[in-house]
Amino acid sequence: MSTVLPPAAGGPTSPTTDPTLAEGGGTGLWKDAFRRLRRNPQAIAGAVIIGLFLLVAALAPILAPYGGEELPGRTEITPTNIPGPGELAEYPLGLDRFGGDVLSKLIWGAQASLLIGVISTAIGLVGGMLLGLLAGGLGGWVDSVIMRFVDILLSVPNLLLAVSIAAILGQGPYAVMIAIGVSQLPIFARLLRSSMLSQRGSDYILAAQTLGLSKRTITMSHLLPNSVGPVIVQATLSLATAVIDAAALSFLGLGGGVPQTAEWGRMLTYAQAELASSPYLAFLPGACIAITALGFTLLGESLREALDPKTRQK
Amino acid sequence: MLRVIGKRLALLVPTLFGLSVLLFLWVRSLPGGPATALLGERATPEAVARVNELYGFDEPLLLQYFTYMGKLLQGDFGTSIITGRPVLEEFATRFPATIELSVVALIFAIGVGIPLGYLAARHYGKLLDHGSVVLSLIGITIPVFFLAFIFKYLFAIQWPILPPDGRQDPRINATHVTDFYVLDGILTGEYDAAWDAFQHLILPGLALGTIPLAIIVRITRASVLEVQNADYVRTARAKGLMEKTIRSRFILRNAMLPVVTTIGLQTGLLISGAVLTETVFAFNGIGSFLARAIFELDYPVLQGFIIFIAILYALINLIVDVSYSVIDPRVRVQ
Numbered sequence: 001m002s003t004v005l006p007p008a009a010g011g012p013t014s015p016t017t018d019p020t021l022a023e024g025g026g027t028g029l030w031k032d033a034f035r036r037l038r039r040n041p042q043a044i045a046g047a048v049i050i051g052l053f054l055l056v057a058a059l060a061p062i063l064a065p066y067g068g069e070e071l072p073g074r075t076e077i078t079p080t081n082i083p084g085p086g087e088l089a090e091y092p093l094g095l096d097r098f099g100g101d102v103l104s105k106l107i108w109g110a111q112a113s114l115l116i117g118v119i120s121t122a123i124g125l126v127g128g129m130l131l132g133l134l135a136g137g138l139g140g141w142v143d144s145v146i147m148r149f150v151d152i153l154l155s156v157p158n159l160l161l162a163v164s165i166a167a168i169l170g171q172g173p174y175a176v177m178i179a180i181g182v183s184q185l186p187i188f189a190r191l192l193r194s195s196m197l198s199q200r201g202s203d204y205i206l207a208a209q210t211l212g213l214s215k216r217t218i219t220m221s222h223l224l225p226n227s228v229g230p231v232i233v234q235a236t237l238s239l240a241t242a243v244i245d246a247a248a249l250s251f252l253g254l255g256g257g258v259p260q261t262a263e264w265g266r267m268l269t270y271a272q273a274e275l276a277s278s279p280y281l282a283f284l285p286g287a288c289i290a291i292t293a294l295g296f297t298l299l300g301e302s303l304r305e306a307l308d309p310k311t312r313q314k
Numbered sequence: 315m316l317r318v319i320g321k322r323l324a325l326l327v328p329t330l331f332g333l334s335v336l337l338f339l340w341v342r343s344l345p346g347g348p349a350t351a352l353l354g355e356r357a358t359p360e361a362v363a364r365v366n367e368l369y370g371f372d373e374p375l376l377l378q379y380f381t382y383m384g385k386l387l388q389g390d391f392g393t394s395i396i397t398g399r400p401v402l403e404e405f406a407t408r409f410p411a412t413i414e415l416s417v418v419a420l421i422f423a424i425g426v427g428i429p430l431g432y433l434a435a436r437h438y439g440k441l442l443d444h445g446s447v448v449l450s451l452i453g454i455t456i457p458v459f460f461l462a463f464i465f466k467y468l469f470a471i472q473w474p475i476l477p478p479d480g481r482q483d484p485r486i487n488a489t490h491v492t493d494f495y496v497l498d499g500i501l502t503g504e505y506d507a508a509w510d511a512f513q514h515l516i517l518p519g520l521a522l523g524t525i526p527l528a529i530i531v532r533i534t535r536a537s538v539l540e541v542q543n544a545d546y547v548r549t550a551r552a553k554g555l556m557e558k559t560i561r562s563r564f565i566l567r568n569a570m571l572p573v574v575t576t577i578g579l580q581t582g583l584l585i586s587g588a589v590l591t592e593t594v595f596a597f598n599g600i601g602s603f604l605a606r607a608i609f610e611l612d613y614p615v616l617q618g619f620i621i622f623i624a625i626l627y628a629l630i631n632l633i634v635d636v637s638y639s640v641i642d643p644r645v646r647v648q
Binding site: 155164240271297 | 343471628
């Protein structure tokens with residue numbers, strides 16, 4: 001079939017549209033998308049990065065030589081000298097200003113960052129979908145009220161919204177999770193609602209209505225499953241933002257806990273003073289944040305391509 | 315056009331009203347109540363009682379809200395806990411610094427982003443294209459404060475060619491008329507002061523501009539790719555128009571619409587980036603002030619800032635919408 005159809009209007013719309021992926025049978029949307037993902041090197045790279053970080057996070061108690069807040073090298077540091085990577089055999093990636101083992105802190109930090117990223121995105125996803133479902137499903141004044149509320153949340157940049165929420169909730173990892181989750185809520189609500197509205201006029205909805213199905217059944221088992229695609233893609237991309245925002249919030253001092261808490265953003269806060277003498281204290285956690293975010297972004301964008309009807313030529 | 319702008323500004327009213335209610339409830343729902351938030355956790359009960367009376371926190375909520383709104387409408391955003399000066403005054407003295415920084419960041423992002431995105435699309439699938447895709451991916455995933463650290467380390471510490479922090483060398487005794495330091499130097503003829511202030515803007519400006527740059531590259535590239543195969547471009551070629559004309563008048567102009575939206579959105583987001591970038595470079599703008607306010611939980615500043623940003627954000631979006639009709643006459647603002 002692919003030779004008969006003209007290319008999607010406007011030609012290539014995404015960087016890695018691979019014509020060899022265009023073949024395919026009449027399988028379901030998700031199965032088809034999964035097959036395309038498996039053949040996309042970008043998706044594989046993203047999955048490998050995320051898999052690796054998940055593994056490190058899960059095995060942190062086994063992998064990390066020391067606890068996250070332990071200060072094993074307290075006696076090795078002096079105000080003018082912090083042993084760097086390779087200088088002491090027990091601390092392969094060096095020590096920080098508190099005497100903490102950088103390797104251990106990076107490993108525990110992976111756990112903290114992924115946990116915050118996943119939970120906050122889950123909060124945003126569930127809350128946003130609930131709002132979007134109510135707005136898109138019920139319509140009328142419910143829709144107006146919800147969307148005005150969403151507009152208000154959107155009138156402030158994401159990070160600042162998260163900062164203000166974290167400030168009410170007090171400092172701590174839970175505050176950061178809720179704050180980032182709520183700040184991501186509007187985008188999910190909007191996406192689901194607009195996706196549902198665009199599906200509403202479809203033939204299969206008309207068919208379901210003609211069959212006399214109840215409005216609830218149509219919304220829940222026809223409209224919703226067909227509208228979640230963009231929301232799932234956004235959720236994957238939001239994981240990247242959540243990891244970065246969580247680091248930013250901790251960097252600004254909203255993460256709570258003791259100063260030597262093993263959290264990537266926090267490690268960057270305390271790397272500022274020693275940037276000239278111990279740049280690795282900033283580079284290592286910074287690179288971890290960037291690589292994790294890269295993994296989620298690669299995966300999310302491949303998923304977007306795999307689900308995009310424009311690039312999905314059968 | 316004026317009517318449209320008026321209508322859009324009117325639509326802003328309910329949003330800002332809702333935001334003001336949320337912010338009002340926000341400060342009042344703080345742990346320990348607003349007085350503790352104002353005085354800090356170690357406040358004595360007498361001090362709390364005095365503040366409650368002074369600010370009317372013991373009055374009925376509705377009355378408190380009207381008092382608060384009345385003050386807001388008169389431009390009274392309260393007093394900063396850190397500095398003890400009016401919030402609005404603090405903003406006014408620091409805002410020029412952040413504007414200067416944002417302008418440098420935007421010039422960098424737009425000036426490099428549009429040509430790079432355009433060239434990537436023209437050389438689709440070639441090395442330049444792949445390079446720009448990878449670069450923009452890195453630009454999106456790297457946290458802005460980490461990037462700021464990298465720039466600072468490389469160009470101010472490892473190879474000290476640029477100043478590591480501040481807005482101007484304190485040894486330069488510059489006259490300030492407008493608080494835009496570069497502009498001040500030019501106006502007063504103190505060119506060395508202007509040059510020094512500009513040098514201080516380069517590293518934070520590049521760091522702040524990198525994320526918008528990455529996004530502008532991507533959007534420009536995707537948009538040009540979409541447009542360059544359009545029927546009207548083929549028609550223009552068939553008519554035998556010069557390639558230069560086709561590129562500038564047909565492809566680039568039509569491809570600019572999504573790019574302008576993106577630039578507008580990114581301009582609004584610069585302020586979040588400025589909070590982080592200014593902190594790393596100890597740049598005394600509105601962003602580093604806000605970071606301090608967050609750290610010390612200076613609620614009047616946070617509250618005032620959020621309203622201030624919401625208005626700014628809405629105005630930027632309005633400018634974007636209006637600029638549509640200039641770029642694309644088909645989009646008639648209704």
